[in-house]
Structure formats: C-alpha cells, structure tokens
Amino acid sequence: MVFAVVLLGAGAFFTVSALRLRRWALIGHAEDRTNDPATRTKNLLLIGIAQTKIMRDGFGGLMHALVFWGFCVLALGALEILIQGLVDGFSYAWLLPRPLFVVYVLSQEIFCGLVLLAVGWLFYRRLVIKPARFAGDPVHGGDALFILSMITVLMVTLLLTFAMEIHAGASAAGHILSAPIAMLLGGLSSDAAHVLGRTSWWIHALGLLAFANYLPFSKHLHVLTSLINTWYSNTSGPGRIGAMRPMDLEAEDAEQFGAADVEHLSWKNLMDGYSCTECGRCTAACPANITGKKLSPRMIVVKTRARLTEKATVLDAVGGGTATMEQQAVLDKNLLDDWITEEELWACTSCRACVEECPVSIDQLDIINELRRDLVLMESRFPEEAQGALTSLERNGSPWAYSAADREAWTEGLDIPTMADMVAREERPDILFWVGCMGSFDDRAKKITVAFARILQAANVKFAILGQEETCHGDPARRMGNEYLYQMLAKGVIETLDGYQVKTVVTFCPHCFHQMGNEFPDLGGHYEVIHHTDYIERLLNEGRVPLNTEHGQRLKVAYHDSCYLGRYNDIYDSPRNSIRKALPVVTLVEPPRTKSRGLCCGAGGGRMWMEETEGKRVNVERTEELLATGADTIAVACPFCMTMMTDGLTASGSEVPVLDVSEVVAGQLRV
Amino acid sequence: MKIAVCIKRVPVMEVKFAITADKSRYEETGLKYDINDFDLWAIEAALQLKEKAGTGSVHVVCVGPNAAQEQIRKAMAMGADSGALLETDTRNYDGLAVARVLAAELKDGGYDLVLFGRIAIDSMNQMTGPMVAELLDMPVVTNVFKLDINGATGRAERVLEGASEVVEFPLPAVLTIDDGLNKERLPSLKGIMAAKKKPLEVKPANLGDAAVTVRSMALPAERAAGRIVGEGADAVPELVRLLQTEAKVL
Numbered sequence: 001m002v003f004a005v006v007l008l009g010a011g012a013f014f015t016v017s018a019l020r021l022r023r024w025a026l027i028g029h030a031e032d033r034t035n036d037p038a039t040r041t042k043n044l045l046l047i048g049i050a051q052t053k054i055m056r057d058g059f060g061g062l063m064h065a066l067v068f069w070g071f072c073v074l075a076l077g078a079l080e081i082l083i084q085g086l087v088d089g090f091s092y093a094w095l096l097p098r099p100l101f102v103v104y105v106l107s108q109e110i111f112c113g114l115v116l117l118a119v120g121w122l123f124y125r126r127l128v129i130k131p132a133r134f135a136g137d138p139v140h141g142g143d144a145l146f147i148l149s150m151i152t153v154l155m156v157t158l159l160l161t162f163a164m165e166i167h168a169g170a171s172a173a174g175h176i177l178s179a180p181i182a183m184l185l186g187g188l189s190s191d192a193a194h195v196l197g198r199t200s201w202w203i204h205a206l207g208l209l210a211f212a213n214y215l216p217f218s219k220h221l222h223v224l225t226s227l228i229n230t231w232y233s234n235t236s237g238p239g240r241i242g243a244m245r246p247m248d249l250e251a252e253d254a255e256q257f258g259a260a261d262v263e264h265l266s267w268k269n270l271m272d273g274y275s276c277t278e279c280g281r282c283t284a285a286c287p288a289n290i291t292g293k294k295l296s297p298r299m300i301v302v303k304t305r306a307r308l309t310e311k312a313t314v315l316d317a318v319g320g321g322t323a324t325m326e327q328q329a330v331l332d333k334n335l336l337d338d339w340i341t342e343e344e345l346w347a348c349t350s351c352r353a354c355v356e357e358c359p360v361s362i363d364q365l366d367i368i369n370e371l372r373r374d375l376v377l378m379e380s381r382f383p384e385e386a387q388g389a390l391t392s393l394e395r396n397g398s399p400w401a402y403s404a405a406d407r408e409a410w411t412e413g414l415d416i417p418t419m420a421d422m423v424a425r426e427e428r429p430d431i432l433f434w435v436g437c438m439g440s441f442d443d444r445a446k447k448i449t450v451a452f453a454r455i456l457q458a459a460n461v462k463f464a465i466l467g468q469e470e471t472c473h474g475d476p477a478r479r480m481g482n483e484y485l486y487q488m489l490a491k492g493v494i495e496t497l498d499g500y501q502v503k504t505v506v507t508f509c510p511h512c513f514h515q516m517g518n519e520f521p522d523l524g525g526h527y528e529v530i531h532h533t534d535y536i537e538r539l540l541n542e543g544r545v546p547l548n549t550e551h552g553q554r555l556k557v558a559y560h561d562s563c564y565l566g567r568y569n570d571i572y573d574s575p576r577n578s579i580r581k582a583l584p585v586v587t588l589v590e591p592p593r594t595k596s597r598g599l600c601c602g603a604g605g606g607r608m609w610m611e612e613t614e615g616k617r618v619n620v621e622r623t624e625e626l627l628a629t630g631a632d633t634i635a636v637a638c639p640f641c642m643t644m645m646t647d648g649l650t651a652s653g654s655e656v657p658v659l660d661v662s663e664v665v666a667g668q669l670r671v
Numbered sequence: 672m673k674i675a676v677c678i679k680r681v682p683v684m685e686v687k688f689a690i691t692a693d694k695s696r697y698e699e700t701g702l703k704y705d706i707n708d709f710d711l712w713a714i715e716a717a718l719q720l721k722e723k724a725g726t727g728s729v730h731v732v733c734v735g736p737n738a739a740q741e742q743i744r745k746a747m748a749m750g751a752d753s754g755a756l757l758e759t760d761t762r763n764y765d766g767l768a769v770a771r772v773l774a775a776e777l778k779d780g781g782y783d784l785v786l787f788g789r790i791a792i793d794s795m796n797q798m799t800g801p802m803v804a805e806l807l808d809m810p811v812v813t814n815v816f817k818l819d820i821n822g823a824t825g826r827a828e829r830v831l832e833g834a835s836e837v838v839e840f841p842l843p844a845v846l847t848i849d850d851g852l853n854k855e856r857l858p859s860l861k862g863i864m865a866a867k868k869k870p871l872e873v874k875p876a877n878l879g880d881a882a883v884t885v886r887s888m889a890l891p892a893e894r895a896a897g898r899i900v901g902e903g904a905d906a907v908p909e910l911v912r913l914l915q916t917e918a919k920v921l
Binding site for chain 2: 249257376377378379380382384387390391392394395396401402403404405483484
C-alpha cells in the first residue's frame with residue numbers, strides 16, 4: 001500500500017517532467033521527420049540497438065554498449081520488482097513455463113554481472129585514465145560519477161534481493177551470481193537475512209523510481225531520448241544527408257531567416273539537446289577544436305539545451321501574465337551571442353566529423369548552419385575577409401575576382417569544345433565537364449583540370465565544358481550563411497544547364513559535386529552528377545584509359561579524404577581504387593584519422609576565404625599526420641584540399657608532392 | 672541629420688572590356704553593374720552618421736538609365752531610406768550637365784550633407800561633387816578619409832599626396848568620400864526585403880547638349896611578355912642598360 005502511493009507519486013512526477021520536456025521541445029518550429037520508416041527502423045536497430053556508433057570508440061564503446069544492453073534486459077526485471085511492490089511475492093514464474101523462467105533469471109544475473117564489470121571499468125576510465133574528451137568544456141563530469149554510483153547500487157541491491165530469497169529457501173536455478181552470494185552469507189540468521197533482503201528490495205525499488213525521475217533533470221536524459229532521437233534523425237541518405245535545410249526566401253510573411261534563438265530552430269534540434277550526454281566524441285573529432293579554436297560542437301548542443309531550459313522556464317513562469325524586469329531580461333537574451341558566439345560559428349569547417357561521430361544521431365552542424373544564416377541574412381555579420389568573396393560572387397559569379405573571359409584560358413592548345421560549340425555543330429556531348437572556379441582560375445588547380453581533360457580525351461569520352469557560361473553555383477555563399485546570394489547563383493546555373501538540356505555532369509571539385517548533385521534538386525535542378533574519381537574508376541574498369549603499365553613508379557601514397565566526398569557522399573573507395581589501378585606498384589598508406597574519421601583540410605564551410613589566426617592551422621595539423629605515415633606522395637581529390645595540403649607542406653618544409661587522383665592517373669597515360 | 676548621397680551605376684571592372692567598332696564607347700553586352708565603389712563608402716558614411724545621431728534620413732540620388740533602380744534598391748538594402756532616379760539614357764561624359772541635374776534635384780531638399788564618392792571608377796572625372804557644391808553654393812571638402820560631425824560644424828581629414836590635411840567646415844556641405852573612411856556593409860536579406868517597400872521616385876532628367884563628347888576610345892596596349900636577360904652577376908650590366916635605355920626607370 002505504501003509502495004502503491006510512492007509508485008503513483010513517482011509516476012505522476014515523471015509524467016509531468018516528460019510532458020514539460022515535450023512542450024519545451026515544441027517551442028522549436030515544426031519539421032516533418034516521419035518519412036522513410038524503413039531507414040528509421042534500420043537506424044534504430046543499427047545505431048540504437050546494435051550500438052554501432054558507440055562502438056567506434058573501441059573498448060570504452062563496448063563497455064557502454066554492455067551497460068545499454070544490460071539496461072534493456074534488466075528493464076524486464078525492474079518491471080517485475082515494481083509489480084512485486086503492488087502484488088506481494090509476484091514473480092514471472094507465475095506466468096512463464098519453468099525453463100523459460102530460468103532463462104529469464106539467468107539473463108538478469110548475467111547482465112547484472114556484466115553491467116557491474118562495465119561500470120567498474122567506466123569508473124576506472126573516469127577516475128584514472130581520464131580521456132581528454134571528458135575535460136576541456138565546462139560540462140557535468142560529477143553527474144557521470146553520480147550516475148555510475150547509482151547503477152552500482154541498483155545492481156548490488158538486486159543481487160542481494162535475489163540472494164536473500166535463496167537464503168530463505170527459494171530455488172537457486174539460474175542465479176549464477178546471487179546463489180554464491182547467498183552461500184557466502186549463509187551464516188546470517190533468517191531474521192537478519194529477511195531484513196537485508198527487504199532493505200535491498202526497497203533500496204532497489206526506490207532507486208529505480210529515483211533514477212527515472214532524476215533523468216529529466218540531468219545530462220543522462222539520453223537514457224530516455226537517444227533511441228527516439230535516433231529514430232527521428234535525418235534519413236535522407238548519402239549526399240542528401242549533408243544537404244542544407246531548404247529555405248523559402250519568397251515567403252511573404254517570413255520575418256526571420258536562420259536562427260537567433262531556440263524558437264527559430266526545429267523541435268529536432270532542441271531534442272538533440274536532450275539527447276546529448278556530453279561524451280565529447282564530436283568535439284574530439286572537430287578539426288577546429290583539435291587545433292585550438294573556441295568551437296566545440298558538444299558545447300553548441302549543450303548550450304542549445306541550456307538556453308532552452310532557461311527561456312522555457314521563464315516562459316512557463318510568466319504564463320499568460322506580464323513578465324517582471326528580470327524575466328524580460330532572460331527572454332530578451334538569445335542563443336546567438338548570449339550563449340554561442342560568432343567566433344565559434346565561423347570556426348566551423350562544415351566537415352561533418354561531429355555528426356558522423358555522435359552515437360545518438362545529433363546534428364550539431366545543422367544548428368551551426370542555422371545560426372550562421374541569421375548572422376548573415378538578418379544582421380549582415382561575418383568575418384571581414386569573407387566580404388571580398390561574397391562581393392565577388394555577386395559581381396563576377398566566382399568567389400575570386402577574375403574575369404569570366406579567363407575561365408577557358410586553360411583550354412589553350414587542347415581543343416576542348418564548349419557546349420555552345422557543340423550545339424552549333426548540332427552535336428550533344430555525353431557529359432558536361434564542370435570545371436569549377438578553382439579549376440578555371442587557380443594556377444595549381446588548372447593542372448588538375450588539364451589532367452582530367454587529358455584522361456577524358458584519351459578515353460574518347462565525348463565531353464564539353466560551359467566555358468565562359470559557367471559561373472559559381474553559390475555553394476560557398478550558402479555555407480557562409482548567405483542563402484540569398486546562393487539561390488540567386490544556383491538558379492542561374494540551373495537555367496544554363498537546363499538551357500543545354502544537360503543530363504550528366506562530371507566534376508573534380510567535391511563541393512561542386514555535392515552542391516549540384518545533392519542540393520540543386522531542392523531548387524528544381526535534377527542532373528546525374530558524378531565525381532571524377534568515380535568516373536575515372538569507371539573508365540579504368542571498362543579498360544577505356546590507355547595506361548602505360550610498365551614504367552609505373554614505385555610510390556608510397558597517402559590519400560587524404562575530402563569531407564564533401566567522404567562523409568558527405570560516402571565515396572572512400574574510388575579514389576583509392578583509381579590510384580591502385582593506375583599505378584601497378586603502389587603502397588597506399590593511411591594515417592590514423594582516415595575515411596569517415598578523416599581530418600578536414602580546413603577549407604570547408606567558407607573557411608577557404610577567412611583568416612585562421614587562432615590556434616594551430618588545421619592544414620598544418622593534417623599535413624603532419626599525413627607525413628607521419630612516411631608517404632612519398634600525398635593524393636587528394638579536391639582542389640580545396642590541394643591548396644590546403646600544399647600550403648601545409650610548405651609550412652612544414654616538406655618537399656613531398658601533392659597530386660590529384662586525376663594527375664596520378666594522367667601521369668600514366670600512354671600517349 | 673538629413674543626408675543625400677549621389678551614386679553612380681558603373682560596370683563591374685573584373686571583365687574584359689571591348690570597344691565598339693566606331694570607337695566611341697565600350698560594348699555593353701555581358702557587362703554587370705554595381706554601385707561605384709567610392710559611392711558605396713559614401714553611402715556607408717551617411718548610414719553611420721545617421722546611426723550615430725540616432726535620427727535623420729539618408730536619401731539616395733542617381734542619374735542613370737532605368738536599370739539603375741537596381742543600384743538604388745541596393746543602397747536602400749544597405750539602409751538608405753528613400754531614393755530618386757533621374758532617368759536618362761544618355762551616356763554622358765559631361766560632368767557639368769550631370770551636376771546641374773543633381774543640383775536642381777537637391778536644391779530645395781534642405782540637406783545637412785550631400786555626399787559623393789571621390790571618383791567614378793568608369794569615367795574617372797572626379798568633378799561632379801565639387802560642381803554640385805558650387806551650384807548649390809555650399810562648401811566642399813574632397814577626398815575625405817576621416818570624418819567627424821559635431822552639431823553644425825564638421826571636421827574632416829583629406830588625403831593629399833603622401834600627407835593629410837585636417838579641415839573644418841560649416842554645415843550644410845558637400846563632401847567627396849575617399850577610400851579608407853570605412854568598409855561598406857553588405858545588405859542583409861532583411862535589408863533587401865525592407866528595401867522593396869521603400870519609396871523610389873523615378874523622373875526623367877534632361878541633360879541637354881553635352882559640352883564634352885568622346886571622340887575615340889582605346890584599350891590599353893597589351894603588356895609585353897617578360898624577358899630574362901641572363902643569370903647571375905654577369906647579367907647585371909645588361910639589365911642596368913635595359914632599365915636605363917628601354918624601360919627608362921633608372
């Protein structure tokens with residue numbers, strides 16, 4: 001009877017907390033996250049139940065996974081305990097056939113033991129190993145120790161409860177841990193055993209209720225929300241998953257563009273805040289953070305939740321009434337500036353390493369992008385150096401102030417037709433070679449352009465370029481938050497492409513590749529866009545590239561993954577395969593951070609056009625990692641990476657050459 | 672503080688210009704246009720003065736073709752309150768004709784300040800500002816790179832060759848703004864949306880007969896390719912000789 005009242009009270013309190021959290025999250029704007037149940041189920045099973053992302057952290061990940069699985073299995077036992085409080089002596093033995101019941105008991109015992117082992121190790125890690133990622137940010141480390149202690153108490157009292165039941169004569173079948181404990185405590189009088197058993201039971205039962213009610217107020221809320229968060233995560237698949245949120249600039253009544261405060265974010269962004277347990281995997285993978293910038297993706301999420309709590313608490317208190325001066329002061333604050341600074345936001349290279357690492361499918365980058373949009377679209381605030389790029393994009397259709405007339409300067413002597421030439425001859429190319437601004441104007445990148453064009457010519461591919469009709473698609477502007485300029489430029493490009501009825505586009509710039517292939521569809525541009533590494537691999541597989549296989553150099557190549565190719569589009573193999581196929585004797589070496597864990601070159605997210613004065617330079621950090629592999633050549637598949645790696649090598653005083661994958665292949669052409 | 676800013680629509684310079692067959696003008700196809708850079712700084716100066724004063728208005732005036740509404744809207748997106756286009760299709764190199772049209776427009780406006788960019792990057796005459804000042808009978812300060820307005824007087828620093836000069840002037844006055852006073856703001860989307868609703872008056876301008884006409888126009892001569900004279904100390908005498916006789920820089 002006493003327990004029934006406690007249970008009812010705890011249940012009511014928990015419900016109130018849960019409903020409050022739901023109401024707060026709905027301060028965010030609406031967003032449909034119900035499409036594609038198949039992918040959602042897959043994410044739930046793999047990332048949620050099978051814990052694939054948490055396992056990226058090796059042994060620590062496995063330990064945490066044990067606690068999670070233990071939590072799932074022991075939840076059954078918790079239910080049994082709670083029913084016992086209402087129905088004296090209740091046991092699943094009443095419902096289950098005997099063998100099944102013993103299996104159930106065994107499962108409880110096994111996981112109780114595993115959880116205790118895992119928790120022991122997690123204590124050891126927090127107190128003795130102290131991984132760097134737990135420190136650094138002002139997060140709730142004490143909270144973690146508290147929760148580990150609580151789990152320990154729950155496990156120990158559960159085993160003691162079982163043991164004392166056995167002491168009183170219950171069957172020991174399946175009780176592989178508590179039976180030995182009962183034996184150890186065999187000397188206890190039956191009264192003492194009864195008291196110990198009942199006390200353990202009460203501590204366990206009340207502990208469960210306290211635990212559940214503590215969660216909504218702690219960083220361990222993820223226990224309740226992570227599976228839900230994973231279910232509602234972005235399911236749009238490779239490429240589309242990194243596409244920025246579409247934005248309707250023509251909406252008549254729109255008064256806010258981007259996010260300055262929590263209500264401008266979506267409910268999912270806010271739920272991300274609930275799901276973060278401050279583990280720091282994102283921050284440990286962040287190129288800006290690694291090199292000493294102020295940005296910590298973890299803090300972006302932690303601050304979002306803190307601001308939501310701050311604001312929503314006041315909103316609740318004010319209700320329909322008038323806010324006091326103090327309350328108004330809190331309401332007048334913003335997530336932007338008062339919690340998250342401009343400096344943090346501009347440090348982001350949009351490399352997606354944080355999103356990739358998060359075990360509970362939080363999208364830190366989405367929040368950063370929305371805040372950047374507010375800065376630029378609402379307030380015209382951005383690093384001064386970026387203004388040149390934005391002005392040039394507007395005036396010249398390129399982030400660099402070059403004349404469109406120079407776009408085809410690289411074709412001199414190469415006999416490269418433009419689309420206009422082809423149309424004039426009443427011909428149609430199989431592919432449009434999208435050169436990109438770097439490929440057109442940057443002296444180093446122009447060599448990549450020529451190398452790729454030579455491969456296309458050697459393979460007898462019928463292709464054309466746009467020449468002077470090519471302009472930037474606006475991706476740099478979009479990444480810097482200038483959606484207006486982006487849409488203007490992107491729509492212009494789509495008009496040009498549609499004018500020539502272009503179907504297939506091949507480009508060597510991963511940013512062009514991502515933008516045109518994955519983000520143009522939102523503006524009505526639908527093309528098959530292929531990255532040159534995929535295209536070269538295809539040509540090599542078809543045996544269409546005449547290669548000089550005898551005089552292959554013996555090279556040791558470290559391939560540096562481009563973020564927009566790898567994490568954004570899941571292309572990791574074709575650059576490597578192309579190198580292997582073109583060079584008969586080659587050793588591909590990998591730095592510790594590679595493929596989906598590859599470190600950004602530092603140029604993404606518009607960083608290409610901003611100064612990097614704080615901390616170490618990202619490209620230097622990355623170049624050092626690549627050089628440490630002992631490679632004699634560094635291969636890239638992105639003109640931005642090319643610039644950053646080349647500069648990084650110069651800074652390190654190294655003479656190791658940087659080659660684009662197409663240059664590696666073109667170097668082997670039999671011509 | 673009531674400020675007028677006179678702006679000019681000019682071609683974006685990062686393109687290759689071509690001259691028409693009759694050599695009277697440059698080809699306009701393929702050109703893009705923007706506000707003259709120096710005028711952007713004049714707009715920025717006006718906006719900052721208004722913001723500092725906390726009150727006032729910024730009015731933008733442009734003599735140009737109908738399409739120049741685009742540039743006026745941009746100025747409004749930056750923050751100007753209103754604009755007027757004095758429409759003409761004449762491409763006029765006669766600064767005085769333009770100055771007369773502007774002065775007539777500004778005469779009864781009661782402006783405390785009339786700002787110009789120091790120079791238009793296409794015609795490079797730098798005469799319209801001072802001419803308007805003369806026609807309006809106002810003091811003029813040219814090449815301003817530092818500015819401080821205090822009540823009815825102003826104090827400005829002017830760029831001189833290798834030096835600067837501080838001058839004081841009473842308001843109302845005409846100023847021409849130089850590089851270095853400020854960095855213009857980029858319009859925010861919010862500003863662009865707001866600009867669509869701001870008042871823009873379009874009226875025909877009669878420039879009359881031009882006192883100056885362009886007879887011929889030519890592109891600068893192509894730069895000759897660099898020449899390597901030789902290597903090491905042996906090449907120095909020949910290099911010096913060429914610098915003296917050919918390049919004539921020594």
